[in-house]
Amino acid sequence: MREIRVSETDAGQRLDKYLQKVLASAPKGFLYKMLRKKNITLNGKRAAGSERLSPGDQICLFLSTETLDKFSRPGGADLAPELEAAPKIVYEDSRVLLLDKPAGVLSQKGRPEDVSLTEWMQGYLRKGDAAAPGFSPGLCNRLDRNTSGIVAAGKSVRAQQELSVLFKERRLGKYYLCPVKGVIKEAGNLRGCLQKSEKENKVRIGSDGGRIETAYRPLGDNGELTLLEVRLITGKTHQIRAHLAQIGHPLVGDGKYGGPAWSGSCRKRWGLRYQLLHAWRLGFPVCEGLLADLSEKEFYASIPEQFQCFLQKEHLEDSIPWNKKKSRNRM
Numbered sequence: 001m002r003e004i005r006v007s008e009t010d011a012g013q014r015l016d017k018y019l020q021k022v023l024a025s026a027p028k029g030f031l032y033k034m035l036r037k038k039n040i041t042l043n044g045k046r047a048a049g050s051e052r053l054s055p056g057d058q059i060c061l062f063l064s065t066e067t068l069d070k071f072s073r074p075g076g077a078d079l080a081p082e083l084e085a086a087p088k089i090v091y092e093d094s095r096v097l098l099l100d101k102p103a104g105v106l107s108q109k110g111r112p113e114d115v116s117l118t119e120w121m122q123g124y125l126r127k128g129d130a131a132a133p134g135f136s137p138g139l140c141n142r143l144d145r146n147t148s149g150i151v152a153a154g155k156s157v158r159a160q161q162e163l164s165v166l167f168k169e170r171r172l173g174k175y176y177l178c179p180v181k182g183v184i185k186e187a188g189n190l191r192g193c194l195q196k197s198e199k200e201n202k203v204r205i206g207s208d209g210g211r212i213e214t215a216y217r218p219l220g221d222n223g224e225l226t227l228l229e230v231r232l233i234t235g236k237t238h239q240i241r242a243h244l245a246q247i248g249h250p251l252v253g254d255g256k257y258g259g260p261a262w263s264g265s266c267r268k269r270w271g272l273r274y275q276l277l278h279a280w281r282l283g284f285p286v287c288e289g290l291l292a293d294l295s296e297k298e299f300y301a302s303i304p305e306q307f308q309c310f311l312q313k314e315h316l317e318d319s320i321p322w323n324k325k326k327s328r329n330r331m
Contacts, residue, residue, distance in 0.1 A: 023072060044060070096155060166285070252272065
């Protein structure tokens with residue numbers, strides 16, 4: 001028999017979802033059968049599995065030691081895996097974790113053998129936290145593999161839910177830095193529809209598909225290239241890259257949307273095989289409840305070394321907002 005007291009971290013999720021994490025190797029049918037037979041109880045009573053958990057709830061597993069050992073999560077699953085480039089912690093409190101994802105690191109794994117930022121983050125948060133086996137934190141926003149910058153995660157079910165709502169309702173200010181081909185002197189706002197081709201892993205701006213909106217403002221140019229700050233008003237796959245390429249200003253390094261000639265030029269001139277795109281600023285709206293401490297605050301991810309070297313080489317370093325906004329979050 002095993003008794004579990006639901007922590008604040010695990011509260012807010014359904015009992016059946018919680019049990020699937022505690023007994024990660026158990027078939028769903030087995031868990032529901034144990035609930036029906038009262039071999040698993042909630043606060044001393046039979047449960048259906050759809051109940052929402054509250055802090056302090058008592059879950060009793062009337063199962064043999066052998067069964068518990070067989071179905072429990074392997075201990076090694078809680079260790080933070082190694083990544084080719086380690087993320088930096090931009091901000092952390094008892095509820096929220098903001099990470100600076102390096103370029104080249106997956107946000108989520110695409111194949112079983114992949115190691116992504118999600119697994120690293122889960123291992124980091126679980127390290128030494130055996131008391132909270134039922135919560136598997138996930139990223140609330142994702143960046144393309146070769147895009148660097150801020151990603152966010154909640155450290156409890158409720159915090160993750162509230163943070164996810166902010167992203168879903170587009171209440172967060174999501175700002176990116178990117179150098180683009182050509183000279184742009186005026187700020188602009190782009191609207192359109194985005195169509196995705198799974199076969200090509202590419203999107204197109206057309207008359208059908210999901211509505212998208214991208215705002216941008218130039219920070220400086222050298223007569224040939226422009227450094228932009230881009231705000232994602234919507235947030236779709238490859239939105240920035242496709243939208244700017246459509247108006248004749250593909251991102252530096254972006255061969256997928258800039259075309260073969262631009263791709264070849266970027267490789268020959270700068271040795272770039274992927275786009276320079278950095279999610280550098282995240283602004284919170286007025287927040288209440290669990291996220292009240294983040295209300296109207298902004299957080300910044302330092303500009304990657306390769307990105308900075310490129311801007312210096314192209315004499316765009318004076319345009320870097322980081323020279324004005326130092327490497328810190330405005331508290």
